Amino acid sequence: MSDVLLKVSGVSVSIPTGQGAVHAVDDAAFSINKHEVFSLIGESGSGKSILGQAIMRLLPPNAVFSGKVELGGMEISALSEKEMQKVRGKTVASIAQNPYLAMNPGIRVGTQIAEPMRAHLGMSKEEAKARTCRALKYFDIIPPEVREREYPFQYSGGMLQRAMVAMGTAADPELIIADEPTKGVDVLKKRNIAAIFQKVASDGCAFLLITHDVGFARAMSDRIAVNYCGQIIEIAGRDAFFKEPLHPYSQALLDAVPERGMHPIPGSSPSMIEVPEGCRFHPRCPYKTDRCLTNPPVVKLEGRCVRCWIYA
């Protein structure tokens, strides 16, 4: 039991808009063990990123949150904002998708990397600077003393990506939430990102990878969760999942990747405001029956679970 690092239970998030509330996350429940790489895969716009923001407690101010998030046995969803600031960047850190947008253009890269050290490890300016240089060197950003004093625009894309990982890992977090790390990135860069992440993971850091990139998730993860229309519809170990996906959407998703013939999923993603009744996938599901019009249960099978009537 002590192996569980992050436990998410019954988390729902809805965001009011002019057209009605967007039900971005519905009843999410999963846990991530220490040192584990856990991927949350699904289409763009299925609410994955919002779930990441909900864990970090960095949701838009008008978002409505309910549920419970525990990190290392502490219920972080109940902390005050001030206490939460001590957790962010320290125990759980996030790495954003686009380093050009996520780094402050007006502040030296070294200063930005040193910020979590100064805030969480109580380091002096000099100590933080020395540690920043070591981190830069660790991520192959050389010569560190020079690079530390440069601004983001002076970095190449790949270098900035590594600098961002250095920033995320600055205060030795136990969990990193990486949101779409491979979005809009070519194959070569993707391989580099995978290599850096693996390097960090091998140091013992757990990952929550939020991605639409099935191949990347397969290469990286220990376990996989599939998100569809705001709901997690399947969680399984990586090998079991790719060998035999249970949920019809998981099956369709895997058939849609280029290596498996790129079969498109019929129909289109449902609106997140007026979600389909019952199983959210039923309008597109080849196996649908009448009972799919009522909410399917989360069925627990050995080491995995699936939200589908077929297995009930």
Add this chain to the structure above:
Amino acid sequence: MLKDYFIRRALYLIPVLIFISFMSFSLIYIAPGDPAEIMMTSPSGGYDEAAVEAFRIAHGLDQPFYIQYLNWFKGAVVGNFGYSYMSEQPVFETVLNAFKNTLTLSVLALVIALVIAIPFGVVSALKHNTVVDDACRFCALFGVSIPNFWQAYMMIILFSVILHWLPPSGFGHGTEISYMILPATVLGTGSAAVMMRMIRSSMLDVMGKEYIQTARGKGLSEKIVIIRHALKNALVPVITVIGLSIGFLLNGSVVVETIFGWSGIGNLVVDSILSHDYMMVQGSVLFVAVIFLLINFFVDLVYVWANPEIRYDRNS
């Protein structure tokens, strides 16, 4: 590259200054009235033809227009701006002294403007679309819309006539803050309104950027996120407005200095125009133009400081 740019900028100043001096000389020459007659008119109203003629010859006013300009120009190039017809003091010294007074007032006004604009602009952005924001924006609109001279009189009525807190006008020795408060506030509030709106929109834009969310994700407090990560970036476009405001403050001083009897450059220009003191008008206009151009030049430098992407040339 950057150095070349600034040298080029500096060279551009020369034709601009020649053009400005020629324009101001022409305008004052065309304006009705004869400086010699005005200077030689006795307080009782009459003047002596011979004295007027002697004055004209002594100051070269009998020569054609372009010769007069060229004579002035020749002097100006070597730093001799001539003497005032009226006080017979050297123009340069007089202008410099008057400008010092205007500068004191403008700097104080700028400080007042920034002290009002930055906090209110930031608060307005952080609380956007709330009552606080509406109130700030209403005040800003009010501040932009009120004419300087009206605000000046209203403040004199309130603070001098009714409350007796501050002197209504005057210069004192040029150092007493009590004489500066009213004119500086009148000048400052006008610019504050413009700057506040600028800071608000710029701050709103920056607060929506992803790197703000990144900074929060590092566990920094909201105060540090706003001050360190947002404000500096938000102030970059505002620098231009501040530069323009300095010009506005120097211009605005003409009206405000006249109302408050402040012996600055605004008052000097108005007096010299009224008395057709060619030398003084030329000297002050040119001086203000140089200052204005230097400020713009300086604003460019500050821009480079605030924006590292310009500071470090990619090619070098």
